[in-house]
Amino acid sequence: MALDGASKAGKKAARAAARAAADDALRAAEKAAHKAAQKAAAKAARKAARKAAGKAARKAAERNGNATHLEARALEELRHGDVRGAVRREVKQARKAVRKLSEDDELEPLQAELLSLQRFLEEEQRRMIVLFEGRDAAGKGGTIRRVTRYMNEKHYRVVALGKPTEEQRSQWYFQRYVAQFPTGGEIVLFDRSWYNRAMVEPVFGFCTEQEYKDFMRGVVGFEKDLVRQGTILVKLYFSVTKKEQKRRFDRRRDDPLRQWKLSEIDVQAQEHWDDFTERKYAMLKRTSTVDAPWTVIRSESKHLARLNAIRVILNAVDYGPRNRDVDYVPDRDIVLSGAQELAVMEADRIRKGRFTV
Numbered sequence: 001m002a003l004d005g006a007s008k009a010g011k012k013a014a015r016a017a018a019r020a021a022a023d024d025a026l027r028a029a030e031k032a033a034h035k036a037a038q039k040a041a042a043k044a045a046r047k048a049a050r051k052a053a054g055k056a057a058r059k060a061a062e063r064n065g066n067a068t069h070l071e072a073r074a075l076e077e078l079r080h081g082d083v084r085g086a087v088r089r090e091v092k093q094a095r096k097a098v099r100k101l102s103e104d105d106e107l108e109p110l111q112a113e114l115l116s117l118q119r120f121l122e123e124e125q126r127r128m129i130v131l132f133e134g135r136d137a138a139g140k141g142g143t144i145r146r147v148t149r150y151m152n153e154k155h156y157r158v159v160a161l162g163k164p165t166e167e168q169r170s171q172w173y174f175q176r177y178v179a180q181f182p183t184g185g186e187i188v189l190f191d192r193s194w195y196n197r198a199m200v201e202p203v204f205g206f207c208t209e210q211e212y213k214d215f216m217r218g219v220v221g222f223e224k225d226l227v228r229q230g231t232i233l234v235k236l237y238f239s240v241t242k243k244e245q246k247r248r249f250d251r252r253r254d255d256p257l258r259q260w261k262l263s264e265i266d267v268q269a270q271e272h273w274d275d276f277t278e279r280k281y282a283m284l285k286r287t288s289t290v291d292a293p294w295t296v297i298r299s300e301s302k303h304l305a306r307l308n309a310i311r312v313i314l315n316a317v318d319y320g321p322r323n324r325d326v327d328y329v330p331d332r333d334i335v336l337s338g339a340q341e342l343a344v345m346e347a348d349r350i351r352k353g354r355f356t357v
Contacts, residue, residue: 103303109326110310120319125184127231131193134238136266137248139299146306160191198283203275223292234316238299277355288338296341308334
């Protein structure tokens, strides 16, 4: 009897030991399988991320002729195994793309109206000039690109004149600009204009003080005669803060795809901020007239500046019919008259002892 009891106890203990061993083996197998699955998943994730980043880079190359700066960095991070960094950059790119699509959708109704304006000018054989002035990196070029994106290329020109030649310096100052003026049915957009002599040239010493004074005396009559003879003249001044200008300069300096925008003049613009501000005040004070008023566009937000600049251009011409679903009213926080900007600057000088805008 005692032997039978011992035998049963031994068998029971053996079964328990076997079960424990089996449980241990199962847990070990599950742990090994889980670890292997994690490795496989990580490998698959890296492979998928590389594939996605490569695809994005190829698309960007096809679209822009080169991969974007962020995509290039994402690819470099992937090569070094930084999947999280690459994914973050891809997410950032995706958000940027969504925002850009939303902004483009908001611009399109106004851009369609610019085509209607063009047709009106062509049918009526009217001439139109739009001046884009402002500090460096204020958003002039980007706005011009949005204005002209869908325009009929036969009926508009963008003019960005370089440094005058010796022959041009011996001519009447306005002569090289007049040579670019529109014919009937045409719009000419000046990316900087004869107002170089009101700001850039005197600040950097590219003209004499007498030449500056002669310009300030003569430009009002010049523009009055231009408008009197039927040319529609729109003068836009893009206003950006010193802090935002610096941020944009830094971005140009750090981004290989934007470095070409950064000139020696740009580098010195921050140092001459106060000089530019004084010249801006004098320009608005002397040359914003009933016949040719200045419109100031606050350009901290490039998108809002573009929207409102197009509204100002559309409202300068009494064309029709207009799409009633489009909002043509400029944002008062973005668009100011020359007189309003002068009032803001004068109040700023009283409070702080100097101009800061």
